[in-house]
Amino acid sequence: MDVSGSMGDEQKDIVRLETFWIDAWLRKHYKGLATRYIIHDADAKEVGEEEFYHIRESGGTMISSAYNFFNKMIDEEYELELWNIYGFHFSDGDNWSGGDTDKCIALLSSKLLLKVNLFCYGQVESPFVSGEFLKELENQLKDKENLITSEIASKDDIYDSIKKFLGKGK
Numbered sequence: 187m188d189v190s191g192s193m194g195d196e197q198k199d200i201v202r203l204e205t206f207w208i209d210a211w212l213r214k215h216y217k218g219l220a221t222r223y224i225i226h227d228a229d230a231k232e233v234g235e236e237e238f239y240h241i242r243e244s245g246g247t248m249i250s251s252a253y254n255f256f257n258k259m260i261d262e263e264y265e266l267e268l269w270n271i272y273g274f275h276f277s278d279g280d281n282w283s284g285g286d287t288d289k290c291i292a293l294l295s296s297k298l299l300l301k302v303n304l305f306c307y308g309q310v311e312s313p314f315v316s317g318e319f320l321k322e323l324e325n326q327l328k329d330k331e332n333l334i335t336s337e338i339a340s341k342d343d344i345y346d347s348i349k350k351f352l353g354k355g356k
Contacts, residue, residue: 201308203341205276230256231255247281257301272303273305274351277310277319279318279319291327294327295327295330307333309338311339
């Protein structure tokens with residue numbers, strides 16, 4: 187599970203709720219589940235479950251920092267033949283630059299999507315940012331079957347977003 191640091195409290199609450207219900211569903215249906223939490227702003231870092239659900243810091247966003255961190259985590263800690271790997275990333279779509287968005291697209295297409303069973307990107311609507319990241323993912327990676335995107339305008343959209351993510355079992 188990954189969350190962007192640039193989101194406001196309302197967006198973070200939506201992400202926490204959706205993450206909680208995804209976690210609960212996965213834990214109920216799968217034994218031996220390992221859940222890892224990554225947060226990011228200009229840098230990415232792993233945090234524990236408690237910190238993930240309670241952190242309030244914010245800052246500029248460089249999404250590629252999280253994708254690089256996730257890729258390194260997979261390479262160093264998970265044998266692809268032994269693990270089913272699912273990534274969930276939530277953001278408000280704010281990214282520092284188009285250049286970083288290009289890095290993210292390259293990381294997804296050349297590395298991450300080749301290693302994961304499914305990568306889910308949920309974009310929480312924010313009145314403060316354009317949300318261009320979702321559009322770029324959908325335009326440039328539309329042929330990738332193991333990438334699912336979801337727009338989450340409010341808490342009312344959480345259930346449909348979860349269904350979209352978890353309904354595409356791989």
